[in-house]
Amino acid sequence: xxxxxxxxxxxxxxxxxxxxxxxxxxxxxxxxxxxxxxxxxxxxxxxxxxxxxxxxxxxxxxxxxxxxxxxxxxxxxxxxxxxxxxxxxxxxxxxxxxxxxxxxxxxxxxxxxxxxxxxxxxxxxxxxxxxxxxxxxxxxxxxxxxxxxxxxxxxxxxxxxxxxxxxxxxxxxxxxxxxxxxxxxxxxxxxxxxxxxxxxxxxxxxxxxxxxxxxxxxxxxxxxxxxxxxxxxxxxxxxxxxxxxxxxxxxxxxxxxxxxxxxxxxxxxx
Numbered sequence: 001x002x003x004x005x006x007x008x009x010x011x012x013x014x015x016x017x018x019x020x021x022x023x024x025x026x027x028x029x030x031x032x033x034x035x036x037x038x039x040x041x042x043x044x045x046x047x048x049x050x051x052x053x054x055x056x057x058x059x060x061x062x063x064x065x066x067x068x069x070x071x072x073x074x075x076x077x078x079x080x081x082x083x084x085x086x087x088x089x090x091x092x093x094x095x096x097x098x099x100x101x102x103x104x105x106x107x108x109x110x111x112x113x114x115x116x117x118x119x120x121x122x123x124x125x126x127x128x129x130x131x132x133x134x135x136x137x138x139x140x141x142x143x144x145x146x147x148x149x150x151x152x153x154x155x156x157x158x159x160x161x162x163x164x165x166x167x168x169x170x171x172x173x174x175x176x177x178x179x180x181x182x183x184x185x186x187x188x189x190x191x192x193x194x195x196x197x198x199x200x201x202x203x204x205x206x207x208x209x210x211x212x213x214x215x216x217x218x219x220x221x222x223x224x225x226x227x228x229x230x231x232x233x234x235x236x237x238x239x240x241x242x243x244x245x246x247x248x249x250x251x252x253x254x255x256x257x258x259x260x261x262x263x264x265x266x267x268x269x270x
Contacts, residue, residue, distance in 0.1 A: 029245045030084035037087050046099070048139045054111050055140055056083045056098045058090035059149060067153035067177060067268070068095035068144035070137060072162030072169075074239070077102045077112030077121040081242055082159075089157070092265050095150055099140045101125070101133060101165075125161065133165060134172045141173060153177045155197075155268060158184055159241060163202075170195045178267060182260075183210045183238050186217040192224040200267050201230030202260050206252075207238035229267075233259060 034041070039058055046053045056078065060066060069089045073082035078100035089096035105124050106114030115121040141154045155178040158166030163184020170179035171187050176197040183203055186192075199221070203211045214230050221228035233240065235252030243249055244257025 027247065028080070029247075030080040033084040033087055034080060037091075039087060039090050041083075041087070044097075044143070046136075046139050046143045048135050051104055051136075053136050053140060054078075054100045054103045055143070056086055056100070058086050058096045058098075060090040060093045060095065062093050065149055065151040066094055067155060068097060068141075068147070068150045069268070070141050070144065070154065070156045070169075071096050071098040072137070072156065072158030072165045073098065073101070073112075074159045074242070075122045075125050075161035076118045077115070077125060079112060079118070082162075085159070085241070088261070089264075092261075092268070094155075094268060095144060095147060097140055097144045099136060101128065101136055103136075130168070134169065137165070137169050138173060141176075155180065157264075158182065160184060160239060167199065170197055170199055180264065180267070182241055183207055185210060186213055186220075189220040189224075192220055192226055195221075195224070195226050198227040198229065198267075200263070201228065202241075202263075203230060203232045204236035204238055204240050204253075204256065205232050205234050206236060210238065231260075231263065 086096035086098040100111040157180035159182040163182045171191040233256035236256035240253040240256045244253040
């Protein structure tokens with residue numbers, strides 16, 4: 001073997017091995033929606049006594065006054081996904097206001113984004129007093145109703161923990177147009193008599209922890225003379241509104257999410 005060949009061979013042996021090219025991380029649908037949205041986004045502060053609730057507010061691109069939807073986040077707090085859902089409600093033609101119900105409870109008095117992890121935010125959320133949540137939501141709804149672009153009609157929509165809060169808010173807030181409950185647990189039967197608006201339920205077939213409550217809730221709402229319209233989506237799991245938009249979403253979750261948005265637009269337009 002020639003000296004040149006030996007030199008090339010030694011240089012090749014000494015060359016560091018290169019890692020194979022990494023596959024790009026899958027896009028985050030929530031971040032993409034927020035970055036690309038043409039709608040007006042802003043943060044507003046709603047006062048509740050001496051406390052401040054930070055809210056993400058989105059305006060639709062429409063002519064004339066429209067109704068508003070109070071969007072209640074999951075048990076992870078007001079993260080990018082919850083904000084993206086608010087943007088979707090605005091895309092559908094409604095003012096959307098999403099309160100951060102962890103406002104003031106994070107480290108150094110921060111909100112959701114100040115917690116070290118989603119688990120830490122969840123832990124804090126489950127310590128919230130029900131009366132505080134109701135007071136915050138009432139203040140947020142009042143703020144939305146007084147906006148110049150709002151026609152005064154307020155609906156509420158919540159997901160997971162927020163779904164339970166949406167159902168509970170319907171027992172505490174007079175004059176709501178509608179309550180949309182996404183896989184949230186129901187209030188106690190004795191509270192249902194105070195509901196004045198129709199309640200629309202969105203449930204996953206493969207979510208027995210929550211969906212198993214639907215039949216009894218239907219009976220209790222009927223007994224109380226209230227309008228409760230639940231839909232259970234075949235093959236969908238808990239949290240299908242989030243899971244259904246993921247790049248690796250199951251067909252059942254994706255289909256459920258698409259059908260749910262079709263239904264959302266219909267019930268809010270009624």
